Amino acid sequence: MMKLMLRNLVLVLFLGAAAGCATTNGGDARDPIEGFNRAMYSFNDGFDQTIGKPVASAYRDVLPSPVRTGVRNFFGNIADLWIGANNLLQGKPMDAISDWARFVFNSTFGLFGFIDIASEIGIDKHDEDFGQTFGRWGAGDGAYIVWPILGSSGVRDSFGLIFDIGLDPLLQHQPIAARNVMTVLRATGKRADLLDASRILEEAALDKYVFQRDAYLQRRRSLVHDGNPPRAARETPRAEVPESEPVGRPDPVAMEAAVRLLELPASPAGAGG
Amino acid sequence: MAGGAHAQPEIQAPDLLVKNVTLEVVDIIRKDKDIQKGDRKKVVALIEAKVLPHFNFQAMTASAVGRNWAKANADQKSRLMEEFKTLLVRTYSSALASYSNQKFDFRPLRAKPTDTDVTVYVRILQSGSEPVTIDYDMEKRPGGWKVWDVRVGGISLVANYRTEFDNLIRESGVEGLIKALYAKNNSPAQPAVAGTQKSK
Numbered sequence: 001m002m003k004l005m006l007r008n009l010v011l012v013l014f015l016g017a018a019a020g021c022a023t024t025n026g027g028d029a030r031d032p033i034e035g036f037n038r039a040m041y042s043f044n045d046g047f048d049q050t051i052g053k054p055v056a057s058a059y060r061d062v063l064p065s066p067v068r069t070g071v072r073n074f075f076g077n078i079a080d081l082w083i084g085a086n087n088l089l090q091g092k093p094m095d096a097i098s099d100w101a102r103f104v105f106n107s108t109f110g111l112f113g114f115i116d117i118a119s120e121i122g123i124d125k126h127d128e129d130f131g132q133t134f135g136r137w138g139a140g141d142g143a144y145i146v147w148p149i150l151g152s153s154g155v156r157d158s159f160g161l162i163f164d165i166g167l168d169p170l171l172q173h174q175p176i177a178a179r180n181v182m183t184v185l186r187a188t189g190k191r192a193d194l195l196d197a198s199r200i201l202e203e204a205a206l207d208k209y210v211f212q213r214d215a216y217l218q219r220r221r222s223l224v225h226d227g228n229p230p231r232a233a234r235e236t237p238r239a240e241v242p243e244s245e246p247v248g249r250p251d252p253v254a255m256e257a258a259v260r261l262l263e264l265p266a267s268p269a270g271a272g273g
Numbered sequence: 274m275a276g277g278a279h280a281q282p283e284i285q286a287p288d289l290l291v292k293n294v295t296l297e298v299v300d301i302i303r304k305d306k307d308i309q310k311g312d313r314k315k316v317v318a319l320i321e322a323k324v325l326p327h328f329n330f331q332a333m334t335a336s337a338v339g340r341n342w343a344k345a346n347a348d349q350k351s352r353l354m355e356e357f358k359t360l361l362v363r364t365y366s367s368a369l370a371s372y373s374n375q376k377f378d379f380r381p382l383r384a385k386p387t388d389t390d391v392t393v394y395v396r397i398l399q400s401g402s403e404p405v406t407i408d409y410d411m412e413k414r415p416g417g418w419k420v421w422d423v424r425v426g427g428i429s430l431v432a433n434y435r436t437e438f439d440n441l442i443r444e445s446g447v448e449g450l451i452k453a454l455y456a457k458n459n460s461p462a463q464p465a466v467a468g469t470q471k472s473k
Contacts, residue, residue, distance in 0.1 A: 028436065065373075073401035116400040125403040193402070196371035204364040206437050206457055214436050215428045222427020227406055229427070 031144040031213060040146040041209050047149065048191075053198070056191035070114040071189045076125065077106045077113030078169055086128035090136040098123055127223060131160025135224035144213055152216040287411045287418040288382040290327065291393045295377060298323050302372060316366040324365070329412065329419035330358050336422065337434040338442075338450075345447045353447070356454035361430070363458065375399055389413040 027034045060068065084099030102118035102125065110117040119125060134156050135141075142155025153161060165171065170186065173179040205211030221229050285293070298319060302308050307315050334354045335342045345353060380394035390412050396404040410422040422431045441450040 069400050076401040119398065119400055125401070127403045196368075199371070200364060200367050203367040204360070206441065206453055210437050210440065211433060214433045218428045218432060219426055222424075227427060 030141070030217060033143060033145065037144060037146040037213075038209055040148055041212075043148060044146065044151055045208075048198075052191050053195070055188055056195055059188050060192045060195060068189065068192065069116075071185065072193065073106070073110070073116045074113045075170070075186045075189065076116070077103060077110070080106075080125070081169065082164070082167060083126050083128045086130060086133045087126060089133045090128070095126060099126055099128075129157075129160055130163040131157035131220070132224050134160055135220070141217065141220065144217065152212060154217075154220070157220060284413070284417050286382070287384075287391050287409075287413075288379065288393045290418055291395060291409055291411075292379045294323060294327060295379075295395065298369070299372065299377075302369060303374075308370070311370065313366055313370065316369055317362055320362050320365055320369070325358075325362070327418070327420055329414065329421045330354050332412070332419075332421040333357070333361075333431055336431045338438050339435050341439065341442045341447065344442075349447050349451065352451050353454070356451060356458060357434075359458045360454060378404065391418075 031037060063071075080099045080103045084096040084103070087093075087095040087099055102123050103113075105118045105121075105123070106113045106116060109115075116125075131154075139156045139159075141157075145153050145155065145158055147153055147158070147161075150161065170182055171179065173182065201208060201212060201215075301319060301323075302316075305315065308319070331354060334350075334357045337357065338345070338353060342350070376398045378396040378398055380396065382391065382393060384391040390410075393409040393411060395407045395409070397407065398404050405426055406424070408424040409420050410424070411418045411420050422429055424430070438450055441453050445452075
């Protein structure tokens with residue numbers, strides 16, 4: 001299963017690279033397969049306009065706010081298990097304990113997780129996943145990738161996603177019919193929570209693709225460093241801003257690095273031994 | 274804590290400034306029926322009156338335009354500033370319009386009294402998800418503390434525009450960027466049909 005997904009990942013990346021070569025002009029070093037990514041983005045946008053957004057809007061209009069909060073809490077509670085595990089993997093045992101305490105509190109006093117009692121008493125929820133864990137271990141972002149439906153990602157975060165999805169307790173739930181309903185409900189709730197954000201994006205961006213990509217890269221960088229990424233000194237407006245020069249074609253070095261990164265987990269050289 | 278009996282022209286501390294302005298604006302939104310019904314003009318007016326005076330738009334625009342700022346002449350700089358300001362106010366008003374009683378958590382300021390460059394940390398709390406952080410980068414100016422960047426969930430507003438602005442200037446110069454901003458600012462507030470755009 002994992003191997004197959006990996007192979008597909010490599011395949012799509014190469015196809016994407018080819019598409020990128022053909023169509024990208026004045027590209028960005030962080031986004032060597034921009035042509036492919038823009039095509040995916042446009043596909044995702046179409047999907048969102050025809051299905052995602054209308055369903056999420058209906059969900060928001062039909063269900064009262066406390067119910068939607070309950071749904072968010074319920075799935076958020078399940079997610080806290082792996083968030084805690086990721087905090088442990090990142091060497092933050094106290095955060096892990098806090099995440100699992102949240103799970104215990106919310107699963108019991110919070111009526112199977114529908115009420116987020118832990119937040120009320122000051123145990124904050126965290127945002128962790130395997131992509132962040134790999135980042136914490138030193139993996140760079142890798143090339144930016146837009147996946148169908150899943151959206152913005154990067155080489156490192158795609159590997160993270162394989163684990164996030166593979167270990168997702170909801171996706172292992174039986175029977176399959178119940179699993180499917182729950183998965184759709186979770187996705188709908190998530191999209192509904194983002195309705196305001198996506199409207200603001202429409203409002204703010206001159207080029208939605210670029211704006212969303214840069215926001216994703218900034219956001220992930222911030223998350224990997226738990227909100228305190230190392231920051232460049234403030235740029236004085238008068239001075240020349242040192243920035244990586246944009247390149248015309250996909251950067252071969254970045255591509256090679258991406259491919260090397262892709263091959264990495266295929267070998268049994270697990271870091272934790 | 275209280276305002277003090279003497280009418281001193283003292284500069285308000287940056288964390289207090291953020292807290293006071295935030296709570297004041299939120300309170301007005303909560304009570305204003307027109308705004309709740311979606312009166313965007315009123316939100317814009319509110320932002321212009323209460324929020325804008327505390328922002329340093331020159332610094333924000335210069336930072337967003339980045340290395341190309343030096344290439345713009347004085348007239349272009351002021352037009353860039355105006356258009357960027359309009360865009361940010363529009364975006365901000367859209368964000369404020371979606372405010373629905375979330376709780377704010379104003380973090381204590383970690384700075385020395387002599388600091389002139391600080392970050393004020395605010396968090397928005399929401400049940401079932403991690404708090405959304407809003408960081409205000411502020412600089413002490415003669416007229417008081419001014420915001421020169423805002424980071425929402427770690428995403429810097431100024432930095433996020435840099436690539437877009439850079440691309441537009443490379444393609445069609447500073448005038449092209451001003452034109453694109455102008456077109457964006459004069460497009461309808463919410464596109465009724467957001468069709469898939471042709472990418473060239």
